[in-house]
Amino acid sequence: MAHEDFIKGLEGVLAAQSSICFIDGAAGRLTYRGIDIQDLAENSTFEETAYFLLFGQLPKQDELDAFTRQLQAEREVPPEIYTLLRTLPPTATPMEVLRTATSALSAYDPDGHDHSDAANVRKSVRLIAQMTTLTTAYDRIRRGLEPVKPDPSLSMAESFLYGLTGEKPHPSSARVFDVCLILHADHELNASTFAARVIASTLSDVHSAVTGAIGALAGSLHGGANQRVLEMLLEIGELDKVEAYVDNLFANKKKIMGFGHRVYRTMDPRATVLRKFARQLGEDVGNTKWYEMAERIEQLAFARKKLYPNVDFFSAPVFYTLNIPVDLFTPIFACSRISGWVAHILEQLRDNRLIRPLALYTGAEKAEYIPMSDR
Ligand SMILES: CC(C)(COP(=O)(O)OP(=O)(O)OC[C@H]1O[C@@H](n2cnc3c(N)ncnc32)[C@H](O)[C@@H]1OP(=O)(O)O)[C@@H](O)C(=O)NCCC(=O)NCCS
Known part of the structure; x- marks a missing residue:
């Protein structure tokens, strides 16, 4: 391919088809599945937005109730994961911990190595629920406190704030945090979502794709x-x-x-x-x-x-x-963006083709192998 075909950083390159999120960069407009972000921020909740991203339609009341109950029921992580959180050195950053624990969760997932669409949906919902538990439990462990047991009556936003302090948050703080989760939930082909789709496209598993996405999000040019x-x-x-x-x-x-x-x-x-x-x-x-x-x-x-x-x-x-520790800011991003990641992973898998671009080769045209003794 010609030199002029190369675009550094893939700027402006169309690299996937997606019906999840649209950005008009010139007008400063962002929509999730066509609905303006301002509209969602004013009227929706994180649970409803996550459902919408994942399943493609706004839920009816009974669907939202069932989804919310499912998220609440899936919040707990296996005891082995708490052991892992306690084993990691205190120097580990919350993003390192989140990445490591998410990777470990795949080994304990009840759906195991079932990579069917239905199992992938269940894994996706589970991961949305568990990300908050991992983040808040690690914060308490590193402060010498016991993780609080997830309270199944709480919303995701309340659960995050409760998971840090052990106290139910003031409704106005919980609502602000809920809207923050809505705002961070998806953003088209940002670097971490692209990473997730690349991994999914190899027919690797949902946890691997999310683990890779967390790694990409951590960087200071992205969520960091x-x-x-x-x-x-x-x-x-x-x-x-x-x-x-x-x-x-x-x-x-x-x-x-x-x-x-x-x-x-x-x-x-x-x-x-x-x-x-x-x-x-x-x-x-x-x-x-x-x-x-x-x-x-x-x-x-x-x-x-x-x-x-x-x-x-x-x-x-x-x-x-909101009194949240500074190094949990990027994990909060992950606790929200997980909903967009899994929506993109499922979309990729449902119409998959391996993502495998080309590199513009800039190395030597022809080189000889030099034996070790002659180097
Ligand atoms: C987000 C970001 C990575 C986009 O990068 P990009 O599209 O590759 O744009 P570039 O880094 O090439 O920047 C284009 C120009 O704007 C300038 N610029 C972009 N973001 C800047 C920033 N945050 N501060 C100062 N200058 C900036 C660059 O220096 C460059 O100027 P130049 O053309 O005179 O050299 C970049 O804006 C950035 O590093 N921002 C700070 C990190 C950040 O907030 N990331 C979160 C993104 S949601």
């Missing part, structure tokens, strides 16, 4: 950015230090975490909702400092380089104000 955003805000410390900090980043050609996007050329619609939450939560707790700093960074990034914030920018002060 939300943690970096908060670390940046903490490092800056005060509103009056923002400008010098941002200018220094630009002068050194460094990136500001939580800004820029491969697809959006305008405001990320998820950031619009999250910005509102960041301000509202700051006002609720009487500390708008993080929001004000974030807003100032937003103004400077636009003024200096026409950069817009992405989903990871305002989610960081939101999660921080």
Whole structure:
């Protein structure tokens, strides 16, 4: 193939057919199966959105009730997984732990090596339910606390916050968190979803595809950015230090975490909702400092380089104000995006063809093998 066919980073390349998610990067519009993200954020719940992504239609009340009960029933993980969480060194990051434990879960899954569509759906629902348990249980274990037993009466959002503290969250915090889960649930062919589809396309298993996706999400150019955003805000410390900090980043050609996007050329619609939450939560707790700093960074990034914030920018002060540990920000992303990953994995498997592109070879045209003694 010709040199000019190569597109670094696959920018603008159509690499899958999908009916799950659509992004209009120029208009700043995001839809899940045609429904605008703002509409879902206002009216839906994470459970309903996950059902919609997975099964392709908004559930009727009885379908939603059954799905919610199924998620609640599947929340617990086997005792061996708790043992694994206790065995990992305290230096392990929550994303490493999530990746490792998700991989281990495949060995204990009741559907085992059954790779039928029905088994894959059951595994998918189970993984959506279990991701929150893994994340919150590990956080408690590393703090020397016992994991709390998942409470089957709670929603996914409540369950996450309850899993950290052992206390039922205030309804308004739970609702903000629920909307955050909706906003992170899918995003077309982002890097982790693409990784999941590539793995699924080899006819490997659902757990392998999700494990690979978690690895891809962890990187700072993808889901790892939300943690970096908060670390940046903490490092800056005060509103009056923002400008010098941002200018220094630009002068050194460094990136500001939580800004820029491969697809959006305008405001990320998820950031619009999250910005509102960041301000509202700051006002609720009487500390708008993080929001004000974030807003100032937003103004400077636009003024200096026409950069817009992405989903990871305002989610960081939101999660921080909800008292969530900073290194759990990216695992939260995974607890939500798991619904999109499995929807894409199932879609890939139902109309599969091995994903296997080409590389533009840049190595030597012809080289001789040199015996070890002559090197
Ligand atoms: C998301 C991201 C990886 C997209 O990357 P991409 O499509 O490959 O775009 P590029 O990295 O090539 O950036 C294009 C230009 O915008 C600039 N840019 C993009 N994001 C930037 C950022 N966050 N801070 C400063 N400059 C940025 C680049 O420096 C580059 O400028 P140049 O053309 O003058 O060299 C990139 O915007 C980024 O690294 N953002 C920070 C990490 C982040 O928030 N990730 C979460 C994504 S949801």
